[in-house]
Amino acid sequence: MDMKEKMPITPVTPVPTPSVAIAAEAREDGPSTVEPGQPEPSKLDAEVAAPAIAVSREANAGPQLDTGRDPKMSANDVSVFYGEKKALKDVSIRIYEDLVTAFIGPSGCGKSTFLRCLNRMNDTIPSARVQGRIELDGEDITSPAMDVVQLRARVGMVFQKPNPFPKSIYENVAYGPRIHGLSSSRSELDGIVEKSLKRAGLWEEVKDRLQESGTALSGGQQQRLCIARAIAVDPEVILMDEPCSALDPIATAKIEELIHELRGRYAIAIVTHNMQQAARVSQRTAFFHLGELVEYGKTSEIFTNPRQQRTQDYITGRYG
Amino acid sequence: MQQASGHTLKAFDEDIERLRALISQMGGLAEHAISEAMRCLVQRDTEGAAQIVQDDKKLDALEIETERRAVQLIALRAPMAGDLRDVVAALKISGVVERIGDYAKNIAKRVPLIESAGRIEPLSLLPEMARLASGMVHDVLDAFVERDAQAALSVCERDEAVDDFYDSIFRALLTHMMENPHNIGQSAHLLFVAKNLERVGDHATNIAEMVYYAATGIHMADRPGKSPRL
Numbered sequence: 409m410d411m412k413e414k415m416p417i418t419p420v421t422p423v424p425t426p427s428v429a430i431a432a433e434a435r436e437d438g439p440s441t442v443e444p445g446q447p448e449p450s451k452l453d454a455e456v457a458a459p460a461i462a463v464s465r466e467a468n469a470g471p472q473l474d475t476g477r478d479p480k481m482s483a484n485d486v487s488v489f490y491g492e493k494k495a496l497k498d499v500s501i502r503i504y505e506d507l508v509t510a511f512i513g514p515s516g517c518g519k520s521t522f523l524r525c526l527n528r529m530n531d532t533i534p535s536a537r538v539q540g541r542i543e544l545d546g547e548d549i550t551s552p553a554m555d556v557v558q559l560r561a562r563v564g565m566v567f568q569k570p571n572p573f574p575k576s577i578y579e580n581v582a583y584g585p586r587i588h589g590l591s592s593s594r595s596e597l598d599g600i601v602e603k604s605l606k607r608a609g610l611w612e613e614v615k616d617r618l619q620e621s622g623t624a625l626s627g628g629q630q631q632r633l634c635i636a637r638a639i640a641v642d643p644e645v646i647l648m649d650e651p652c653s654a655l656d657p658i659a660t661a662k663i664e665e666l667i668h669e670l671r672g673r674y675a676i677a678i679v680t681h682n683m684q685q686a687a688r689v690s691q692r693t694a695f696f697h698l699g700e701l702v703e704y705g706k707t708s709e710i711f712t713n714p715r716q717q718r719t720q721d722y723i724t725g726r727y728g
Numbered sequence: 729m730q731q732a733s734g735h736t737l738k739a740f741d742e743d744i745e746r747l748r749a750l751i752s753q754m755g756g757l758a759e760h761a762i763s764e765a766m767r768c769l770v771q772r773d774t775e776g777a778a779q780i781v782q783d784d785k786k787l788d789a790l791e792i793e794t795e796r797r798a799v800q801l802i803a804l805r806a807p808m809a810g811d812l813r814d815v816v817a818a819l820k821i822s823g824v825v826e827r828i829g830d831y832a833k834n835i836a837k838r839v840p841l842i843e844s845a846g847r848i849e850p851l852s853l854l855p856e857m858a859r860l861a862s863g864m865v866h867d868v869l870d871a872f873v874e875r876d877a878q879a880a881l882s883v884c885e886r887d888e889a890v891d892d893f894y895d896s897i898f899r900a901l902l903t904h905m906m907e908n909p910h911n912i913g914q915s916a917h918l919l920f921v922a923k924n925l926e927r928v929g930d931h932a933t934n935i936a937e938m939v940y941y942a943a944t945g946i947h948m949a950d951r952p953g954k955s956p957r958l
Contacts (some may be wrong), residue, residue: 684806714809714946723808725735 415673473692473705478546478677480505480645481526481563488521488530493645496521498540501694503645505675507669510690510707512683514727515566517696519622519679523647526677527563527619528556544645561588564638568650572622572637580633581605584641600640606635607673609666628659635666639674646670648678652685664689683723687711695719744811747818748873750794754825754893755869757787761832762928766855768839769921777839780832787829792865794822810945814875817942821872824931824938828865838917850900850918854925857893860886861925863933864932872939881937881948883932890929897922 479502488496496518503509503526511519521530528549530536542549549559561584572580581601584590591597601618605611610632614625622633631651637644648667652660667676667689681687686693686707693710695718696701702721703710714720721727734741761780768777798819801807807815864883871879901915901922940948 410882545926683808687808711808720809721733724811725740725808726733727736 441547474502474504474507477504479503479543480545481677483522484541484543484648485604486522486525486538486542488518488525489537489539490533491535495699496525497577497699501701501704503675503677504692505644507692508671508678508690509692509694511677511679511694512681512686512687512722513696513702514722515681519694519696519701520649522696522701523649523677523679526645526647526655527560527565529565529705531556561641562640563642563645563647565647565649566631566634566638566651569654570627570634572625572630572633574621574623576618577605577622577633579617581636581640584637584703588641590641596658603638604640605633607639607670608632609669610636626659628655628662631655631659631663632666634636635663635670639670643674645675645677648676650681652678653681660685683711695722697722700714737805740805740811742806743805744814746933747794747797747801747815750790750797751818751821751825752781752869752873754787754790754794754822754829755865757783757790758825758828758832759866760803761787761829762835762858762865762925765790765832765835765839766858768836770855771841772839772842774840776837780836784829784833784951787826791822791826795820810875812952813942813945817872817938820938821869821935823936825865825869828842828931831928833926835921838921840916840933840950842914850897850915850922853893853897853900854918854921857890857897857922860890860893861928861932864890864929865935868932868935868939871936872942875939875943877940879945880936880943883936884948887929887933890926894922894926 481503482501484500485498486496486500487494487498499518499522501509501522506564511523513519524530525538525542526549528538530538538550540550544559544562548554549563573583575583578601582597585597585600591600602611602615605614608630613629614620614633622630625633631654635646635651652663655663664685667678670676678686678689690707693705693707694701695714695716696711697718703714703716705715710719711723714723718727764776764780767773768780798815801815802812805811815857864886868877868880868883871883898919901919905912905915937948941949942948944951946952
């Protein structure tokens with residue numbers, strides 16, 4: 409597969425990039441999500457632990473939880489149609505920078521469809537039509553004025569099957585920053601590659617063989633390489649669509665640990681079939697069923713005391 | 729919230745049912761131990777009392793069995809939500825029921841120590857108090873098996889009657905002791921018997937709280953519409 413063909417090179421190209429985690433065009437505001445103002449982990453935990461607002465007993469409790477602070481992304485009454493079929497029904501949810509949000513639900517429930525709305529991946533499906541408003545930092549990303557290419561640099565994606573380019577480890581990570589003009593010199597680019605690989609927890613394993621092919625790595629390493637590739641363009645949000653389902657338990661644990669470390673630096677939304685994984689990595693969980701957001705709440709609540717019968721049946725293994 | 733239907737994995741249902749059955753069995757034994765202990769006390773049946781002490785070992789063994797099965801279930805089935813609350817409740821309840829058995833055993837151990845028959849008025853109150861307390865144990869364990877939060881609540885309300893019994897027996901025994909210092913030893917034993925029964929009622933109340941949480945996911949103290957306790 410020639411990735412260059414699939415990768416939009418110029419910012420004017422609205423053509424999406426279905427199989428690529430990163431996309432073109434540097435963000436104008438440059439790297440900003442990270443460093444100085446970063447809250448301490450303990451502070452984060454305190455914030456998460458704060459009982460603040462009681463979880464609404466109604467379905468779709470999203471708007472009631474975590475009120476009083478600005479979400480990184482918010483979806484308001486988002487529906488998706490595939491042709492005539494309404495695959496996603498009026499979903500409203502918020503995603504926060506310091507929280508990992510997990511989407512769970514049986515196959516076909518709309519969770520991946522919803523995830524793909526968040527960086528307009530559904531644009532790539534001709535029959536798909538998206539309704540509703542989705543905001544990134546308050547800006548409507550569904551508007552025709554939104555530069556999709558730029559959007560996907562800000563909202564990166566990691567897929568179920570690791571999909572490194574058939575190029576060297578170095579090139580896999582350097583590709584995005586280079587075409588986006590994020591670095592002005594080779595040494596700067598080297599720095600970005602090293603930083604990204606370190607954040608992805610892969611640096612120690614590959615630093616002596618950066619010129620080897622990315623596809624020669626193990627599955628777990630490939631997936632971390634894809635995460636490094638997503639990180640390299642300095643996104644604000646990382647979407648993960650079942651990032652561990654092709655990995656063994658050890659590689660899975662490493663990815664989960666990585667998610668934990670990345671939390672706070674990037675807003676993370678993850679789709680998973682593995683409920684234990686959702687319980688392990690996330691602070692907020694959304695349960696989807698038949699295209700509806702049935703319940704959204706604190707992960708600790710959802711897995712010990714869900715409000716909705718359908719959630720209870722699903723997570724306890726009584727569904728269907 | 730009701731557990732609508734069985735698990736997709738039938739063996740999971742069987743495991744949970746087995747755990748419930750163990751708790752029921754423990755409850756039956758504890759209840760029987762209390763009523764037997766009271767019978768032995770009233771009838772001065774020292775042999776029967778010795779048997780109760782022996783039989784308590786069965787409860788201890790069942791508690792260990794419950795713990796083993798609960799740990800195994802958590803490890804192998806990774807229960808969630810209502811299932812998880814049920815398993816944790818079973819684990820805790822088994823410990824409490826074992827404790828209730830210990831109180832019955834303690835009463836039985838006092839039977840040979842309470843010598844002369846002599847008419848003691850409080851002795852006539854004790855069996856009634858025991859019936860109340862063991863009735864609470866019986867009903868609260870039924871509530872657990874049925875996941876019936878309302879039944880658990882009504883068990884709690886009955887604890888007050890047990891406490892009232894204790895207060896009046898306490899006063900009666902005190903009077904009895906003051907009247908005749910020869911009665912002190914015997915009365916002290918009976919006071920402990922009453923205290924044990926009062927503790928059984930408290931433990932049944934604790935179990936009721938566990939059952940309520942397991943069934944609803946809400947702690948009894950936080951339940952909606954709860955009137956403030958005096």
